[in-house]
Amino acid sequence: MDSGTLDDLDQRLLHALQLDGRAPLSRVARRLETSERTVARRYRRLRMLGLRIVGQPVPARFGLVRWLLRLTCTPDAAGAVADSLARRPDTSWVTLASGGTELYCALSTRTAGERNALLLRKLARTPQVLSVSAHCMMRIFVGATGTWHATRFRTALPGADSGALLAPLPLDATDRTLFTELARDGRATLPELGKATGRSPSSVQRRLERLRAEGALDLSVDFDPQLLGYHMTTQLWLNVTPAHLRTVGETLATHPDIAFAAATTGRSNLVASGVFRTPDDLYRYIDQRIGALPGIQSMETAPTLREVKRLAPALP
Structure with a gap:
């Protein structure tokens, strides 16, 4: 089913669910100024098209550290490595990019031992993995997984990272x-x-x-952006001067095109995931939005080819 079959009411329903994924449909109907029966019918239809409301633990509230792994594999093995990572309970999303030889993986760990078991032993001993870089997510400005959650209508999510140091729950x-x-x-x-x-x-x-x-539970809307006409999902790796890192990250968080943005360790200190309709939209975003931001020294883009795993929370 193409994006033309989704009308304004469908998109406003997605917006309402983004505001509160557990809101009763009667309340949603009042907000949308339509009948509860209509909302229920639209909701069932969106569910048939793949809509999910997913409850996710906020890793920082449970003493978990978030990592972003960037792997380069041999062309014949990237899919198998991605599938193997997707089966792990401590990964929340896995995507293939850059010609099918590069993949990205979000990982949550509690201890250095858990982290090293994967990075220093399992992946290091996999001959098809040519390189691995691990980037600690120091601050997540927006998004929990790096996939698109009705971001065209995004508001502040419950449990959003404020930077406050809280004891593990x-x-x-x-x-x-x-x-x-x-x-x-x-x-x-x-x-x-x-x-x-x-x-x-x-x-x-x-x-x-x-x-x-207590900011421990997020409710996220998962819906295929292609059904809304967005066919260009891209990872953005930015190198930002330290004095502007926070400003750029917080600015990206206000852009409806950006589903995920985080300050990370490594050569690129800011990574983001954007969703666009066409390559030309991506170009205009880089030219007009990214180009206008202060302190950006360099940027690398990597279009997503396939989402192997998404919105699968690593349970605390």
Whole structure:
């Protein structure tokens, strides 16, 4: 189904779900000034087209460190390596780019041992992996995964990184079960979550309110951008002078074209993921938006060829 079949109401529904992925459809209908029956019908149709609402833990609230891995593989092995990384529970997204020989992977680790087991042993011993660079995400300005979450309508997400140092949030068995169920369906009903956890719906509601209030739970909208006419997903690797790093990162976070932006370690100290309709739109963005920002010394672009894994939260 092409993008022409999605009208303004569909896009406004995606926007409303981005504001609150668990909002009752009756409330969404009032916001959109239409009937609940119409909203329910549109929501079911979007679900059939691949719409997901995914509950994600905020890694920093659980003492996890986020890493971005950049790997170069032999042409015959990149797909297999990407699939292997996608099967790991500690990865949240994996994409193939640059002619199918380069891939990117987001990884969450709690200890240096967990990190080194992958970087220094497993990948280092894989002969088809020609090079590996690991970039610690020091500050995430926008986005949790690097994939597009209705960013044309983005607002501040609950649990967004403010830079504050917070003690890791303790979890019990009920919290862990909630995260597991919400990863499958962020709009799972209170009775469904109660059955999974062995708790009453009111107890589950209080848990959800606590997790969201403490910035531990994000609800993300996952929808194929190509169905909205966006066919050019691109990784942007920028080298920014230190004095302008924060300004550039925070500015990128306000651009609707940018789904993800983070300050990282490594040769490129700012990485972003952008979604555009056409290559010409990407060119205009680089020329008019990136070119106008202060302190950018160099930039590298890498179009995404295939998303192997996306919006799969690494559970704490």
